[in-house]
Amino acid sequence: MNESIGVVFLVGAIGLSLLGIAGIVLSNHLFRMVLALAIAEAGANLLLILAGYRWDAVPPIVDAAYAGQPMVDPVPQAMVLTAIVIGVGVQALALSLVIRIRHRYGTLDMRQARHRMQQDIDRAAGVSPPRSAEGPVGERPLPAPAAIADSGGRHD
Amino acid sequence: MRSLVTLLFLGGLGFLLTVIAGILPFGDPPMLVGNTIQQTAADELGAANFVTAVVLGYRGLDTLGELSILFAAATAGGLILGASRARPGHAAGFILQTGADLLFPLLLIVGLFIVMHGHVTPGGGFQGGVILAAAFFLPLLARPEETLDHTWLTVIEGLSGTAFIVIGLVALSENKAFLTPLFDKGTLGEIVSGGSLPLLYLAVGLKVGSELASLLARLASDDEAAS
Numbered sequence: 513m514n515e516s517i518g519v520v521f522l523v524g525a526i527g528l529s530l531l532g533i534a535g536i537v538l539s540n541h542l543f544r545m546v547l548a549l550a551i552a553e554a555g556a557n558l559l560l561i562l563a564g565y566r567w568d569a570v571p572p573i574v575d576a577a578y579a580g581q582p583m584v585d586p587v588p589q590a591m592v593l594t595a596i597v598i599g600v601g602v603q604a605l606a607l608s609l610v611i612r613i614r615h616r617y618g619t620l621d622m623r624q625a626r627h628r629m630q631q632d633i634d635r636a637a638g639v640s641p642p643r644s645a646e647g648p649v650g651e652r653p654l655p656a657p658a659a660i661a662d663s664g665g666r667h668d
Numbered sequence: 669m670r671s672l673v674t675l676l677f678l679g680g681l682g683f684l685l686t687v688i689a690g691i692l693p694f695g696d697p698p699m700l701v702g703n704t705i706q707q708t709a710a711d712e713l714g715a716a717n718f719v720t721a722v723v724l725g726y727r728g729l730d731t732l733g734e735l736s737i738l739f740a741a742a743t744a745g746g747l748i749l750g751a752s753r754a755r756p757g758h759a760a761g762f763i764l765q766t767g768a769d770l771l772f773p774l775l776l777i778v779g780l781f782i783v784m785h786g787h788v789t790p791g792g793g794f795q796g797g798v799i800l801a802a803a804f805f806l807p808l809l810a811r812p813e814e815t816l817d818h819t820w821l822t823v824i825e826g827l828s829g830t831a832f833i834v835i836g837l838v839a840l841s842e843n844k845a846f847l848t849p850l851f852d853k854g855t856l857g858e859i860v861s862g863g864s865l866p867l868l869y870l871a872v873g874l875k876v877g878s879e880l881a882s883l884l885a886r887l888a889s890d891d892e893a894a895s
Contacts, residue, residue: 601741
């Protein structure tokens, strides 16, 4: 019974972190990426807390009612306490960046925003947009109109 | 292609974490630091809450670094978003306005209580600071035309950050390590105990509260301006 509860906790924590990382990499929506970051953080924090868990233990606070009983490990809890606050700061920073991108480019889709950002950069630098690697390097001389008509007639 | 690589990476990471979790005995942590701290923290620091003893006593320098990370994040957020403006918006409904008026003093009291009792009960500067930030953000939601005074917030934030460092430096001047708890330890479990830990947590609470309040105000005002 106890073992199965531990397995459920651990699978939940690991699954949350994996889900969060998958969301960060696979999603193209900027706000969903921020949310996925929060989920990954929750999973990592849960994993840390579980590392300090002890069966039938009380919180790491001295209390006369629980004198003599074993306590859970306070070190992972202190680490998670600071990690949560740092996570809030990072999420607020990410959200403010997302708000700026939404103002500037009018979209939260990462590919569209990247495309428009590239256009902006090119315009500011005064260069033409980059071509694809397989495209022709220079201007290809157009065939004379007569040749087109000629070939078109032959294929008919 | 990208999703395939990602799935491969996630599978490997999940396998690694599962194996590590399988090796470690669940519910019986093999770490010795925690046990030692549980045996010595009450005598060494006089804080009933051992998490507080770790955060401010044994790892005070890390907490200072963590505060500076939060400070950097808040400063960068302010830099990106700019100063918060008064939002010409429609006023909030009756329920939100009355609720904000009623909750503001209660949230202040609860926040300060949690900050000041961080060394004897669950809670502390970080948690209480977030509640304080919520207390100052709630009236802003109810009355969109008002703004927070960022000058005062910056002053509070700077003073509390300086207080944290000064308390650490005082210990240094007494030939102890940086951020060694000062003063008498007092009785375990009393409010006036733990030496300088409550003072440190008060500084942390004010700093976290003012930083988060200014960040929330900036995010809210900018969001309103966009729509």
